[in-house]
Amino acid sequence: MLQQVTGGGAFTRQNINTINSNFSALSEPDVWVRPQATVSGSTAPRGSYENPYGTMASLAALIKPGLVIGLEGVLFEEYSTPNVADVTIRGMGNKPRQATTGGVANGGGATWLSPASGATTHLLTLNGQAWNVENIFFNNSTASKAAINIVVSGGGDPPVDPDGSHTTIDGCWFTGAFCGVLSTGLPNFVTVRNSVFFGFSDSGDKAIGYAVGAGAKTLYAWQIYGNEFWGNDRHIQAGFSGASIHHNHLSYINNGVTTTIFYDATNGKDNAVFDNTFDVNSGNGGIATMFVLGTNDRFAGNRLSTAVTTTQFSWGDPA
Numbered sequence: 001m002l003q004q005v006t007g008g009g010a011f012t013r014q015n016i017n018t019i020n021s022n023f024s025a026l027s028e029p030d031v032w033v034r035p036q037a038t039v040s041g042s043t044a045p046r047g048s049y050e051n052p053y054g055t056m057a058s059l060a061a062l063i064k065p066g067l068v069i070g071l072e073g074v075l076f077e078e079y080s081t082p083n084v085a086d087v088t089i090r091g092m093g094n095k096p097r098q099a100t101t102g103g104v105a106n107g108g109g110a111t112w113l114s115p116a117s118g119a120t121t122h123l124l125t126l127n128g129q130a131w132n133v134e135n136i137f138f139n140n141s142t143a144s145k146a147a148i149n150i151v152v153s154g155g156g157d158p159p160v161d162p163d164g165s166h167t168t169i170d171g172c173w174f175t176g177a178f179c180g181v182l183s184t185g186l187p188n189f190v191t192v193r194n195s196v197f198f199g200f201s202d203s204g205d206k207a208i209g210y211a212v213g214a215g216a217k218t219l220y221a222w223q224i225y226g227n228e229f230w231g232n233d234r235h236i237q238a239g240f241s242g243a244s245i246h247h248n249h250l251s252y253i254n255n256g257v258t259t260t261i262f263y264d265a266t267n268g269k270d271n272a273v274f275d276n277t278f279d280v281n282s283g284n285g286g287i288a289t290m291f292v293l294g295t296n297d298r299f300a301g302n303r304l305s306t307a308v309t310t311t312q313f314s315w316g317d318p319a
Contacts, residue, residue, distance in 0.1 A: 029070030029090060031059055036073040036105045055079075056089075063087055071136060074105040075112045080125040083162050087128065091135035096173040096196075098137055114141040114176075122149040122182070127162035133169050140176040146209075147174050152185030165189050174207065175199040183210040183238065188220040198230035201257045206234035212267065219268065224248065231257035239267030239294065245276065252279040261290055262318075268294030277303045278318065288319040 032052035044050035052072075053059045056079040059069070065086040072092040081087070091110025093099065099109025103116065112123050119142045124133070126148065138147035150164035165187040173196045174180030180197045183190070197207030207229050210219060222243040229235040231254035236245065243265075250262050262278055265271055271294055280290065282304045293299070302314050 029068040029092070031062060031067065032070045032072065032092075033059065033075065034072045035075050036107075071110045071112070072108070073111070074099055074109060076115045077112070078115065078119065078121050078123055080122075081127050081131065083127045083159070085129040086131075088132040088134065089124075089136065090132075091137070091172075093135065096135055096137035096171070098139055109137070110135060111137045111139070112147070113139050120145075122146045125149045125151060126164035126167055127151050129159065129163055130166040131164070131168075133167070133172060135171045137173045138176070138180070139174075140178070143177050145177070146179040146182035147176060148180070149182045149184055150187045150190060152183075152187045163187065167191070168193070170194055172196075173198075177202070178205055179209045180207045181209075183219060186210065186219045186239075188218065189222070191223045192225075192227060193223070194226045196228045196230070197232060197235070198228075199255070199257075200232040200234075203233055203260075205232060206237045206261075207232045208236045208238060209234070210238035212239070219243070231255040232259060233257065234261040235259060235263065237261055237264040237266075240265055240271050241269050241294075243268070243271040245271065245273045247275050249277045250279065252284075254279075259290070261292075263290075264292040265294030265297060266292055269296050270294070271297045272300075273297060274300040274302065277305070279305055280318075281305070282314055282318050291317060291319045293317055293319075 031047035032049050033056060034052035035054050037052050039051050042051040047053060055077050060082060063082055063084050065084060068088045068090060070090055070092045093108055093110040097109055099106055099111045114123065121142065122145045123138055123140050140147040150167050151162045152164060153162045166189045168191040169181060171194045175198050180200060181192060192208065200207055218241040219239055220241045222240050224245045225247050227248045229248065229250040231251060235250045252259050263273060299316050304314050304318060
């Protein structure tokens with residue numbers, strides 16, 4: 001609970017202690033999900049660190065705007081959120097990692113995996129607006145499904161139907177099958193930043209993608225920046241409109257995987273793609289299929305490179 005700072009004139013030691021206590025309170029989640037925690041006989045409040053929930057589904061009745069959910073440990077769950085806005089899921093590990101050994105949680109971390117048996121769908125489906133997903137390692141093993149699926153299925157203001165627009169994904173790691181971040185129904189104003197996408201290596205797999213033709217929205221004004229894309233068959237493939245894609249690093253040959261598509265905005269338009277590093281030579285055979293621009297897309301200041309020492313710059317479509 002936040003404490004009021006009182007008094008006048010110079011700060012006292014008590015003032016300083018109160019301020020530090022308030023900062024500590026602000027950094028704590030409102031409710032904990034700790035799948036491997038032992039809580040038998042705990043008298044601590046439900047949802048506290050000492051008496052946490054074991055799954056996302058088990059705390060569904062608590063979800064309301066402003067709630068911060070802290071994830072510690074390894075979650076084996078497929079979860080579809082309620083249509084509630086402004087909720088945060090925050091990984092409480094020091095760094096996103098797959099905190100398992102032989103499929104068994106090895107302590108700490110903030111890891112989200114498919115169920116060991118009966119995996120059927122996306123790990124996390126976002127139905128409400130402006131959710132934040134932070135500092136979590138996702139590994140989805142279900143073919144044709146994604147780690148995070150961002151939904152739009154209707155409209156309204158405020159939305160009465162599921163609408164995952166305004167989602168922010170920050171500092172997460174993604175690997176696994178089919179797709180890292182998938183948009184279904186074309187949500188708008190999504191931000192993906194400071195995250196790593198790797199190992200989506202089967203033919204047709206992609207780091208960031210969309211369900212073609214789903215819904216009536218436009219994938220308008222996405223921001224994708226500060227991310228690493230390593231060893232994916234396709235890095236970014238979605239019909240964005242008015243997106244800003246910048247300051248990302250996208251590999252060409254990485255961990256035995258050769259990327260076939262760096263950027264494909266078929267069905268999109270008016271996107272700005274600038275100041276990215278693409279690890280491919282502009283003279284590489286087949287480069288025209290690696291970069292497919294949407295209508296009126298602008299490329300500027302992007303760096304291309306060779307496997308040796310030469311660095312080239314492209315001020316337009318690399319193809």
